[in-house]
Amino acid sequence: MNTVYLDNNATTKVADKVLDEMLPYFSDFYGNPSSMHAFGGNVGKKLVEAREKTAALIGAIPEEIIFTSCGTESDSTAIRAAVQSNPEKKHIITSRVEHPAVKNLCEHYAKNGYRVTVVPVDSMGNLDLEYLRQHLTDDTAIVSIMWANNESGVIFPIHEISKMVKERGIVFHTDAVQAVGKIPMNIQDAGIDMLSLSGHKIHAPKGIGALYVKKGTKFFPYMIGGHQENGRRGGTENVPSIIGLGKACELAAEHLEEINTRVKELRDTLENELLNRIPNAAINGNKDARLPNTTSVGFEYVEGEAILLMLDQFGICASSGSACTSGSLEPSHVLRAMGVPFTSAHGSIRFSLSTYTSSEEINSVIDNMPPIIEKLRELSPFWKKKKAAG
Numbered sequence: 001m002n003t004v005y006l007d008n009n010a011t012t013k014v015a016d017k018v019l020d021e022m023l024p025y026f027s028d029f030y031g032n033p034s035s036m037h038a039f040g041g042n043v044g045k046k047l048v049e050a051r052e053k054t055a056a057l058i059g060a061i062p063e064e065i066i067f068t069s070c071g072t073e074s075d076s077t078a079i080r081a082a083v084q085s086n087p088e089k090k091h092i093i094t095s096r097v098e099h100p101a102v103k104n105l106c107e108h109y110a111k112n113g114y115r116v117t118v119v120p121v122d123s124m125g126n127l128d129l130e131y132l133r134q135h136l137t138d139d140t141a142i143v144s145i146m147w148a149n150n151e152s153g154v155i156f157p158i159h160e161i162s163k164m165v166k167e168r169g170i171v172f173h174t175d176a177v178q179a180v181g182k183i184p185m186n187i188q189d190a191g192i193d194m195l196s197l198s199g200h201k202i203h204a205p206k207g208i209g210a211l212y213v214k215k216g217t218k219f220f221p222y223m224i225g226g227h228q229e230n231g232r233r234g235g236t237e238n239v240p241s242i243i244g245l246g247k248a249c250e251l252a253a254e255h256l257e258e259i260n261t262r263v264k265e266l267r268d269t270l271e272n273e274l275l276n277r278i279p280n281a282a283i284n285g286n287k288d289a290r291l292p293n294t295t296s297v298g299f300e301y302v303e304g305e306a307i308l309l310m311l312d313q314f315g316i317c318a319s320s321g322s323a324c325t326s327g328s329l330e331p332s333h334v335l336r337a338m339g340v341p342f343t344s345a346h347g348s349i350r351f352s353l354s355t356y357t358s359s360e361e362i363n364s365v366i367d368n369m370p371p372i373i374e375k376l377r378e379l380s381p382f383w384k385k386k387k388a389a390g
């Protein structure tokens with residue numbers, strides 16, 4: 001049975017070209033990039049190249065990129081750096097739909113003497129900008145708002161947000177882990193101070209990320225140690241993965257158009273066909289301002305986990321809520337924040353595509369989903385009651 005992989009917001013396949021670029025740096029070229037000898041120095045040159053490619057994808061300059069171990073470390077580093085740079089400020093602003101990497105760190109600060117404002121979203125997943133504006137204060141150390149949501153795919157108006165935050169002279173960080181490589185980005189125009197990205201969402205390996213820190217931004221390292229990363233993150237570099245990230249960023253730039261045309265069309269076909277063929281189904285989130293590869297569809301009167309298990313029998317991989325929250329039968333905090341009714345939040349499935357997704361794979365989901373939902377609804381007393389009531 002072929003695997004139909006539609007869970008690319010959870011993680012992606014490492015691209016062959018990425019792997020090819022990485023492999024020699026495990027075996028043949030294993031020198032330490034900090035060494036004085038040429039054997040290590042040549043590895044160092046390759047890191048320079050990777051930094052240039054990573055910076056180019058988001059329109060940054062190479063010196064503004066710090067390699068980290070993942071998106072979570074980038075988020076933690078950014079928020080901790082801002083808090084530490086502004087010790088007199090005891091207020092943090094974030095949103096209700098952040099990934100746990102930001103959400104749980106802000107909750108940690110809330111338990112440790114900080115006031116945390118959590119900006120709500122509406123039923124379409126759009127951020128309440130007025131609420132944000134009203135809560136910016138002279139005591140605010142950082143505003144951390146994601147660029148695009150991992151579950152709904154909803155894109156926040158990040159330029160507008162950063163303008164509002166920077167007018168008040170506050171540090172602005174964005175978790176762009178899901179946005180990078182899927183929408184065009186020019187960080188110079190955006191006025192953002194710090195931005196997080198993660199390799200495994202863009203066909204690089206797991207365990208590599210980067211943090212953009214705008215030149216001139218006050219910064220404190222999270223990992224204190226050697227002089228690596230210009231003293232901003234101690235620890236011998238994960239050389240093969242950094243090289244892989246650089247290559248993945250180069251490929252992401254090349255594939256940006258395809259994601260926003262062919263992949264987006266496949267996503268639209270998938271959701272239109274599912275809505276046409278399955279009654280009592282709805283898209284979660286703003287259909288217009290959305291990542292081109294993501295759809296979250298709520299199917300009323302069924303359990304998302306049951307749908308996933310049945311899809312799995314056909315080799316179809318998707319997700320209910322985010323990968324990090326599945327395992328719990330509670331609807332995700334993102335769907336709850338959007339006020340998605342319980343009946344459909346429980347039966348919400350996220351399909352996330354990539355440039356590897358084919359129309360045959362999409363057709364397989366379109367063919368398999370209607371009978372799966374019908375079968376599961378036959379087992380639901382609530383569905384039967386609803387049908388009986390007409």
Ligand code: PLP
Pocket residue numbers: 009010069070071072073099101146148149150175177178198199200207209
């Ligand atoms: N932020 C967002 C929006 C994410 O989707 C994820 C991963 O799913 C992360 C942060 C964490 O990234 P990583 O898995 O690289 O730590």
